[in-house]
Amino acid sequence: MKEAKAELQRIIAIPEENFSDYIEQKKSEIVNFHLNNNLFYKELAQTDSFKNWSDLPILNKTNLQKPLAERLSLGYNEKSVYLNKTSGSSGHPFVFAKDKFCHALTWASNIYRFGWYGIDFNSSYQARFYGIPLDFIGNKKERFKDFLTHRFRFSIFNLSDQILEGFLKDFKTKKFDYINGYTSSIVLFAKFLQKKNIVLKEICPTLKVCMVTSEMLFEEDKLLLEKQFGIPIVNEYGASELDLIAFQNTDGQWQVNSETLFVEILDDNNQAVPNGIPGRIVITSLFNKAHPFIRYDLGDIGILDEKSTPKKPILKQLIGRTNDVAILPSGKKSPGLTFYYVTKSIIEDDGNVKEFVIKQTKINQFEVEYVSDSELNEEQIDKINQAVALYLEPNLLFTFNRKTTLERSKRGKLKQFTSFL
Template sequence: MKLFDFTLHLNGFPLAKAKQVLNTIQDKNEVEFESYLLQKKQDILTHHLAHNSFYKQLGQHININDWNTVPVMTKRDLQQPLALRLSDGFTPKNVYINKTSGSSGDPFVFAKDKFCHALTWAEIQNRFGWYGIDFNSSLQARFYGIPLDKIGYYKERFKDKLSNRYRFSIFDLSDTALANYLDLFKSKPFDYINGYTSAIVQFAKYLKDKGLILKTICPTLKCCVVTSEMLFPDDKKLLEQQFGVPVINEYGASELDLIAFQNPDDVWQVNSDTLFVEILNEKNQPVPNGEEGRVVITSLYNTAHPFIRYNLGDIGILSKTSTLQKPVLEKLVGRTNDMAILPSGTRAAGLTFYYITKAIIEDDGNVKEFIITQKTRSEFKIDFVGKSEISETKQQAIISEMKRYLEDGLIITFEKHDALKRSKSGKLKQFKSLVSQ
């Protein structure tokens, strides 16, 4: 019995129909696809202008024949009661409702109509299928957060059971906990790993310390899919080395869909089936492929709630090889609110600090993980988990690299911890600024 599919069907999500529609979309040639995309953009825009009072107000100056007149939506636009944002005919009782993690600082509740949510799962199943993963039969090792209250905890465990997955709590990444995780890989026939990058990287570091390759311990393992946090090239190399299976980079947003998924040719393929992804400049105009800009996305099928030219809060680059039917995400730079403002007034991506520090302090295996906080324009604090303090030599090397890549006069302090504080969802935010943007 296909329990995963049946559970979606039982909850009113028409997965079979969604799979048929997805197959039809993917069977189109380039000319047919261009017409399809143009029509779907027009359809979803017209629908919400006619049937959604919230969007009608937001888009009152739209020229229906000029896509560039469509306003860019932000998360703050959506921070009002859900009932005020639903389209005609939809209520909280006949839609799928969830909430964003709030990692961007602007959490909100959102909705999808049931067909749109089914299509999301059809797309996800399709992409995982590239690697021989079937949600109805493949056992998942799930590295995610889990609610700590009793009701929430058992609710997630029950959902995990229905979804054929075993959840590893990422709130405890001590050696004792990781040893227990390893024992489970010895006893359970896991097909794939899926979860937050930082926690999975910690497990790989533990395996490296023990001189172990996970595939030899769990021969059924086929692949590892990381999501929600940045995957750096050296971390990907570590994961592939210690797991012995392909490591796939996933980019998604709960309020939208799967946005990009690394295909078997090692290309970060954007979902053009159910989404229209644009890269825009500060004036909300499209930039040429190959240039950096804000990731702005239109959900082509969500008739219950408008996500039209929705600014996700990320900065990215589409490859010059991209086409309308097969866009390729060349690079995901980071979040627009993860920027540092330096004493000179210069703005720098927060991950620049993280990347410089990472290159210096992780080479000897002392530091397990760390986060960087900008306290003032010139002061930065590095909180880390490690076996011992960071040496004076390495501290000076970090300060020197900051000066070389950024500017002089930056003050860096270090503090060792037994564990780092993760968000409620379990994510580890690598950089945050306390300086007003």
């Protein structure tokens, strides 16, 4: 960690005018390393030498669904690297590896960015809204890690009012410094506080900031969190196999990690698009020698801000996942989150609906599953149909199913839109 922190500070100190040279040097180094030391990558690239960046293949999650031993670089084995697995939220889970220096840099990057808000990983006490393994050994292991790292975990698999009441008691009795966890669970807790007319900072005065991750944070939800928590709300975007990709800075910008990653926004022909234009988010890990993540397509769509520079790229918008696109009867393609925006603004007007997800079952049919105090009425459903016709296209059929709870992934994530086409 000492080496990693020193390396990160050295990178941060590079002047803006020299930063492009730094990026080009690191890109060349990591590609040449893997061409010379990683048979998996050499076969994928189908070349012995690196000439043009744009000629390098795009690596996707399907490429990585083979035994890890076949993907590791020479000199590395499963005992000498950091191992983990992706959540599978994209539908393509896989095991990945980082060499230990790369993993230490990931933590140095986290420590640096959280430090913008006065959070010290060695001493600050975290209220953690995450899933947890339910098997005995996995559960105890995770709880022990939480103890060592100053975290108190709120399990998010059951978020009934009775359980949330228990969360509230913990905030009254524990001196938390910050909240970190999945967006949907934290928003649900904020709605519970809203119903009880409670501002969290007033009952837990030590709270400084809340960082949400892993799921989309909508502007209305951010405003709700700010109001009910009484603290700044920080949006982060990351991938466990890479690093923190973007983290909201103190000016409210989603600042992209340019120290350890190279982020590209590409069109369908794998060509870079101008800043301000949406495209596929493709990322290169500049330091991972154990496993290649070179021009790695995350499966997300985003836009870089026109004001971006090589040293300080700004993520203007994260639109959603490429596999979360609805294909409509007219042939139009719409990001699944469009439906979410349209319905969200209407069915949450009175605070009745707690959570909902949308599923496309046929080209013109969608199911909305929702958790609420009472059923949606005809007037609300009619408003949704009108909004869908206006923003998307007419004659789409929606059915509404009220549920007591919504299905989450094994890690507790909530998938907001799914197409079954």
